[in-house]
Amino acid sequence: MTHHLPNPAGLQQALPSGAALLHDPLLNKGTAFTLAERHALGLEGLLPPHVHTLEEQVARVMDNYRNKQTDLERYIHLVSLQDRNETLFYRVVVDHIEELMPIIYTPTVGQACQQWGHLFRRPRGLYVSWRDRGRIAALLRNWPHGDVRVIVVTDGERILGLGDQGVGGMGIPVGKLSLYTACAGIDPARTLPVMLDVGTENEGYLRDPLYMGLRQKRVRGPDFDAFVGEFIEAVREVMPRALIQFEDFANLNAFRLLEQWREKVCTFNDDIQGTAAVTLAGLYSAQRLTGKKLREQTILFLGAGEAGVGIGELIVSAMIEEGATPEEARRRCWFVDSQGLVVRSRKGMAAHKLRFAHDAAPAPDLLSALEALAPTAIVGVSTVARAFNRPVIEAMARVNDRPIVFALSNPTSKSECTAEEAYGWSGGRAVFASGSPFPPCAVGGKTFVPGQGNNSYIFPGVGLGVVACQARHVTDRMFAAAARTLAELVEPSDLAMGRIYPSLTRIREVSARIGVAVAEVAFRDGLAGIERPADVPALVRGAMWTPEYPVYV
């Protein structure tokens, strides 16, 4: 008798049996296969006799996990589990999200990317290299799962704040898609991580015999754009319902690709738009502590790249919604980059900075810009560790009762300051958030729980909303709605601890609420691919996959 796997689309798919079933990570239940299933599916003898519950399996995984000596070993342990049994992997991650997120995502994933070729065990996702140009659609057809709904794609050129990681950048799409599933319940069988390998400038990798990518310098210019274009067209043809999230491309390509494709396909860039939304949400929460409206803030960014400019643009549109004119709003956002304050008189500036280049006297560095502008908030997106040093934080604390200090560079080693430094040097008055997590710290007899301005508060929920209503495009209005929703979910008890984001333990609720907000924008703006149902929250919750074992027999 052939057994069939029920799936959400109601289609019947033949269920493999015996060893093939144990080796299919999407179907495997390991020691949790019941005796009836073992009998019917040819598994007898292939498993030890006792049948475990999912909860017992979770306890075993966590026991092993906590015995590991390093974070990288913990990462390998979890990824290997994901390769064997995805349901168990996601149950473990969902139940221990605060503990495990820093391992499957920043900061540990950064280390994994740096050692990709050395750690490699099993491939996951799709590797599309420059050698495959002209036949990318054929590669997409090799992907074994139908109806892909979310793709995360990178070319590995700007991985976190670690620079060019070449093909090792694949760790990021893999990690982000794990978060789509864990945080927002996107069905793992409908996700696809993609690495576009066009070479690397990283000499260390080019010399490393274990490096797994093309051994050539990066393809640039029109050839690169044509290659990315072929990939997007191939997705359109082979996986027409997929949302494409661009991830960790260098800023010289990221802005252009976003502009080129955002109106044509269903796509967004998380470094630009997701970061912007999570930071805007942080500023909305900070408003409840500082008593100042967003449009009354003066924000000084360190770093004028994808993250910084993306945040600046979303803040400008939010200030305009609060009643500011476009000119007023832009004058409230200032940038310092590696050459000092971004001002109009500067020559040869990259296009993405021009809209924030104000008429003002040049300032050579952050401290002099800070003294000239007296900002209410500083936002670090520079990849420069310790750039928010004692004089900077003290200067902020001199001009503000509650200085806002967001040190967003990742991983932890690149953070502009630590939580302890921000609270300590400001006499416990800073409103602080970081990109990578910091543990709670005690300053002046008070314990602070620092918030993490983590994009995973935003992108999984945005993706969920887009998938649920089959949105044709992803718009800035959706990200603005996501930011407002996230800020609304911050409780007074969070703020009392200094935390300007909700606890990560509530992430599935947060994502569901953001999903609803995003779908509502899509319905309102005529971008949804389906009719608006009466109950949008039910639509969104119905689209969420939960890590529970199916009963096969």
Ligand code: NAI
């Ligand atoms: P990017 O490469 O586009 O921009 C970096 C910017 O920093 C450039 O404008 C550069 O001129 C500037 N910079 C470099 N050295 C500097 C110096 N010495 N002084 C002042 N400015 C300097 O990179 P992107 O995408 O903007 O990312 C920046 C950082 O933000 C990364 O560490 C990334 O991991 C982090 N990030 C954090 C997120 C979060 O926590 N939610 C999300 C996205 C990015």
